[in-house]
Each structure stands twice: as C-alpha cells, then as structure tokens.
Amino acid sequence: MSLEGHAEVMKFARLVGAEPERFDYLEQLSPVDVRALRERATVVLYEGDRRLGRVALAARIPPVAMTAWIAQHLFGPLLCARVAGLLDIGRAVGIAKRLPPAFIADLAMELDPRRARDIIFALPPQLIGKVADVLTRRGEVIVMGRFVGHMPDASLRAAFKVIDDESLLRISYFVEEKDQLDHVVGLLEPERLSGAIRSASEADLWPQALDLLTRVSPEQAGWLADLAADEEDYVLDGMIEAAQRDGLWHVVLPVTQHMSAEGRRRFTGLASLQVPEVLETVVDAAVADGLWPDLLPLAELLPPEAREVVLARAPAADASGAPVEEPEHSSSGEAPEPPSGEAPDDEPTGEAPAG
Amino acid sequence: MANDRFARVREEFGEPLPEGLDALSDEQLDELATALAEADREQARALDAAIDHTLRFLPWPLNGIVRKVLIG
Numbered sequence: 001m002s003l004e005g006h007a008e009v010m011k012f013a014r015l016v017g018a019e020p021e022r023f024d025y026l027e028q029l030s031p032v033d034v035r036a037l038r039e040r041a042t043v044v045l046y047e048g049d050r051r052l053g054r055v056a057l058a059a060r061i062p063p064v065a066m067t068a069w070i071a072q073h074l075f076g077p078l079l080c081a082r083v084a085g086l087l088d089i090g091r092a093v094g095i096a097k098r099l100p101p102a103f104i105a106d107l108a109m110e111l112d113p114r115r116a117r118d119i120i121f122a123l124p125p126q127l128i129g130k131v132a133d134v135l136t137r138r139g140e141v142i143v144m145g146r147f148v149g150h151m152p153d154a155s156l157r158a159a160f161k162v163i164d165d166e167s168l169l170r171i172s173y174f175v176e177e178k179d180q181l182d183h184v185v186g187l188l189e190p191e192r193l194s195g196a197i198r199s200a201s202e203a204d205l206w207p208q209a210l211d212l213l214t215r216v217s218p219e220q221a222g223w224l225a226d227l228a229a230d231e232e233d234y235v236l237d238g239m240i241e242a243a244q245r246d247g248l249w250h251v252v253l254p255v256t257q258h259m260s261a262e263g264r265r266r267f268t269g270l271a272s273l274q275v276p277e278v279l280e281t282v283v284d285a286a287v288a289d290g291l292w293p294d295l296l297p298l299a300e301l302l303p304p305e306a307r308e309v310v311l312a313r314a315p316a317a318d319a320s321g322a323p324v325e326e327p328e329h330s331s332s333g334e335a336p337e338p339p340s341g342e343a344p345d346d347e348p349t350g351e352a353p354a355g
Numbered sequence: 356m357a358n359d360r361f362a363r364v365r366e367e368f369g370e371p372l373p374e375g376l377d378a379l380s381d382e383q384l385d386e387l388a389t390a391l392a393e394a395d396r397e398q399a400r401a402l403d404a405a406i407d408h409t410l411r412f413l414p415w416p417l418n419g420i421v422r423k424v425l426i427g
Binding site: 016022028032037041055058073074075078079 | 367368369371372373374375376378379380383386387390391393394395397398399401402405406408409412413414417420421424425426
C-alpha cells in the first residue's frame with residue numbers, strides 16, 4: 001500500500017468516526033478507489049438527511065448575531081457543519097466572525113471544505129490563523145490537510161505562521177489537491193521548509209517527507225532535496241535509514257536527478273549511504289524500478305570503494321532479467337558515463353523554482 | 356458492479372461505486388457497509404439531539420417561527 005493510500009484510509013476512517021485500523025483491508029485498494037468511497041460516504045452523510053435544508057432555512061430567520069449564538073449554543077458544530085454550505089455566503093461569514101475560534105475548529109472537524117469553499121475564501125485570514133492555531137494544538141493534521149487546497153494564499157500564510165514545522169510536514173501528507181502542492185510549498189519560507197525537513201528526522205517522519213517529494217513537481221522535489229542536503233548529517237542519515245527500512249529508494253533516486261551538483265555530491269558523500277548493504281539495496285531498487293539512469297550519475301560521485309560495490313551488484317541484478325543497461329566496468333575504477341551524456345554539473349542549479 | 360455481493364454496499368454508499376471493490380471479500384464488503392450505516396445512524400442521532408435542543412432552548416420570540424420551519 002502506498003503512503004497516499006494509507007492517508008486516504010485514515011481520512012475515510014475519520015469521516016465515519018472509526019479507528020483507521022478497522023479499515024486495514026481497504027489498503028489493498030488503490031488510493032483513487034478509497035477516495036471515491038469517501039466521496040460517496042460524504043454525499044450520504046451530507047445529503048441523506050432532509051432536515052438539513054430546513055435547518056438552513058431556519059438559520060436565515062434570526063438576526064446574524066442571534067444566529068451565531070444559536071449556532072454555538074444550540075445547533076452545535078455537527079449541525080453547523082452540515083448546513084454551512086447551504087447558507088448565503090455573506091450571512092455565513094457574518095456568523096463565523098462572531099464565533100470563537102475554538103468553536104469554528106470544532107465545526108471544521110465536521111466540515112467538507114469543498115462544500116463551503118466560497119465561505120472559507122471569504123473568511124478573514126486573521127480568523128483562519130486563529131482556527132489553525134487551535135487545530136494545531138489539537139494535532140488535527142488530517143483536518144488541516146483537507147482544507148489546504150480550499151484557502152486563498154493570505155489565509156494559508158496566516159495559518160502557516162501558527163503551525164509548527166513538524167505539523168506542517170504531517171499536514172502535507174493529507175493534502176488532497178496535488179496540483180496545488182507546488183504553489184503551497186512555494187508560499188513557505190526556505191527556513192520553514194528546512195525546519196520541516198529537520199523534523200522529518202527528529203520525529204521519524206521521513207516516509208511522509210518522501211511522500212511529499214512524490215507529489216510536487218520534479219523540479220521542486222529536487223529543490224527540497226537540496227535544502228535537505230544543506231542540513232547536518234543526522235538529517236540525511238534519517239532519510240537514508242527511512243528509504244532503506246521502508247523500501248523507498250524508488251522515491252529517492254528520481255529526486256536526485258533534479259538536485260544541484262553540490263547537493264548530489266553532499267548526498268553521495270554520506271557515510272550512511274556508502275554502507276555496502278545500503279548500496280546493494282539502492283542498486284536492487286534501481287534495477288527493479290528501471291531507475292538505472294538515476295543511479296549512474298550518483299555512482300560517478302561515490303568514492304572508489306563504494307562505486308565498486310555498485311558495479312559489483314549491477315551484473316547480478318542484470319542476471320535476474322530486469323531490463324537495465326549494463327554499466328561499463330572499468331579497470332581504472334572510473335564510473336560509467338550517464339546514458340544521457342550530460343555531465344552532472346549540467347543539472348539544475350538548485351535555485352528555488354518559481355511559484 | 357451488478358453482482359449481488361455488492362448490494363448492501365450499494366444500498367449504503369449509493370452509486371457509482373469504485374471498480375476496485377472487486378478486490379474485497381464478501382465479509383469486507385459487509386463490514387464496509389456496516390461502518391457507513393453506523394456513521395449515518397450516529398449522525399442522525401446527533402442531529403436529532405441538536406434539533407431537539409434548539410427547539411427546547413430557543414429564545415421565545417423565535418421559538419414559534421423556527422419550530423414551524425424546522426418541523427412544519
């Protein structure tokens with residue numbers, strides 16, 4: 001099961017109010033199928049009760065201030081969440097401005113952001129920031145991840161100010177609108193991203209961090225990997241340990257293609273990468289997933305002893321029948337040329353992509 | 356998705372159902388339908404309580420008209 005699929009199962013469990021373990025069997029489905037199930041369940045829960053339309057109608061009767069009082073003290077967050085999308089935007093925003101952030105956080109936990117997108121866009125960023133602060137303190141990363149794709153930049157920036165680095169990384173795991181991730185990551189200062197990268201090692205979140213790299217553009221993934229390469233050894237060691245432990249080299253290798261030459265030199269210079277057992281796993285992954293072109297430029301940068309491990313492993317992998325290009329063994333110990341003929345230094349500079 | 360073993364999931368989730376559900380066993384399909392049915396019942400119970408609470412404690416000037424809109 002992919003990390004994305006696991007995140008989908010967690011979101012489904014959250015929607016139906018059950019523990020994720022109850023739905024372990026859903027992990028055999030594709031993430032797209034689990035998401036489709038969640039969307040069907042959302043329709044049932046939001047549209048199955050005909051009373052909700054009447055509640056929305058009733059909510060239009062009292063003055064806004066009175067409705068806000070009723071919403072908080074009588075309706076409660078679940079009922080508010082179910083009717084929010086049925087309200088006039090101006091009225092809904094007027095009500096929301098009169099509610100305490102903790103109550104809006106309660107409401108957000110029950111809300112499908114797609115059904116209240118226009119309201120969310122119209123809320124003041126300052127209020128969004130206060131709600132994000134409450135949700136962060138509660139550890140509600142699934143909720144926040146679902147909202148990321150439905151907020152304007154000003155609101156996202158207000159939220160990012162109060163969300164700690166580790167939570168940012170955890171939230172990224174649950175963001176649904178992949179096409180917006182590049183833009184959202186671009187809103188963060190490099191210092192915040194570096195902090196999130198450090199938290200990947202400090203909180204054992206490299207699987208989540210690597211998942212993020214698969215969901216942004218290759219150029220941005222390379223830039224993020226370069227930021228990681230600027231960190232101390234323990235940070236990169238954590239990534240290597242996670243890739244080795246969880247079989248994620250197929251994620252790491254393509255990203256290295258888009259790192260700067262300096263970043264790749266830093267990466268290949270790590271002692272934790274040069275461990276023979278690790279290198280053999282890297283080669284096996286490259287062969288199994290057709291990533292030999294990604295590995296070759298790295299092999300060129302390895303010290304001779306480590307390079308020999310790579311070259312020694314490659315023929316064994318070829319013998320298994322995997323469709324790989326046989327590397328040219330050199331008695332001088334020189335690394336083979338990358339198939340593209342491009343020198344590693346011709347790769348991207350590591351400058352932040354536009355966005 | 357025309358197979359009968361999906362009938363209960365279809366009843367709870369509606370359609371269209373994802374094709375990938377073919378991979379689930381009959382027991383897993385039944386458990387999936389049960390999970391949503393439970394969530395639906397729990398939500399209905401919570402909404403009942405919220406609406407009852409609203410009608411009981413709504414300030415006097417609004418009570419009558421809101422009651423009329425909510426329950427006809």
